[in-house]
Amino acid sequence: MKRKIAVFAAVILIAGAIFGGGFFGGFEYGLTQTRNIVVQGVSNMDEGNPDADFGVFWEAWQTLKDNHIDAKKLADQDFIYGAIKGLVGSFDDPYTEFFNPEDSEKFAEDLNGVFGGVGMEIGIRNDQLLVVAPLKDTPAARAGILAGDMILEIDGESTSGLNVQAAVKKIRGEPGTVVKLQIIRESWSASREFAVTREIITVPTLDMEIKDGNIAYIQLYNFNENANPFFYRAMVRASEEDAEGVVLDLRNNPGGFLEVAVDLAGWFVERGAVVVSEEDARGERKPLQARGNAALLDIPVVVLVNEGSASASEILAGALRDLRGVKLIGEKTFGKGTVQQIIHLADDSTLKITIAHWVLPKGTIIDKNGLEPDIEVKLTEKDIEAKRDPQLDRALAEIKKEIEKARAQL
Structure with missing residues (x-):
């Protein structure tokens, strides 16, 4: 294993290439279209085209x-x-x-990673507004809001029929002001009100520590443009401290730039391996291949996931399982696996359009399905209150087994 670590370190130290962005939470960038369309009050002007009046x-x-x-x-x-x-x-x-132009500016704030709010990713499942993931060290996380919590009301107004954009607009506000969220959790018999004080939110990227002397424990909070350089630095430190295995924690990671997920996969799988494919409405697939140095190809890895693991998190976790047999530990993931293309219109308004869904190397469709863990471990409210983490404990136990197997093969 020491020989492998030495090679690992040597490869990492020359692996400074950082690839640019291109996707955010499944959003495809690089396409700005300005359109000037003149529409007259004409019904079915083109003969033989009765579809639109x-x-x-x-x-x-x-x-x-x-x-x-x-x-x-x-x-x-x-x-x-x-x-x-x-x-x-x-x-x-x-x-x-x-x-519209005003909302487009607020949407751009999301992509830049700094904004005023309570610090949680929200989405819709089965027509119900819910929390995808609370972000680390934010008002939502400190208030005790969890992934999967269903938001019934915002400041006394029902969320029924409310889309994500409208909900975000209601939840955000001036820093220091309070938003009241009526929330129900599956384990509760009745809803509860959370009064959360808004703050300027800065989305964190990554934390890393060495556990039990030889395990690199990496908490990746999102796949923003900083994730790649931060991950590189974490791996340099891991090599310096003779880490023999990696626990990659993607819990409560709601996603980010898709290309960052593909690039991070390149640390763990062979260059050229198809990490994920985009399948469009015609059934045509566009493969996205790993372009990295595969520095961690021979390093034991396990991945932690939960209901707050969504989008790019599910791609990375699913690809590592399909391509390397990496074990997923924790709870079923969210199931957000579609590609949205961003089109900027002439007046600075924006369309975000679903153009494809993601397919993992073994054919799994993430969207609305999520990923089942190989080893299911629940994290209860009592665990959280007692500051216990049985999911991490199990991941550490599993990675130690993987390290022993790797040592035996030397």
């Missing part, structure tokens, strides 16, 4: 303008934005969204 649209437009009691309070552009939201809503897809 814009005459009905303009008739509804004018009828609302002429008769609605609040019509004068809305500018024509607000009508346009409302119509676009209607188009988006027709897909019944919580991840396909429209952002």
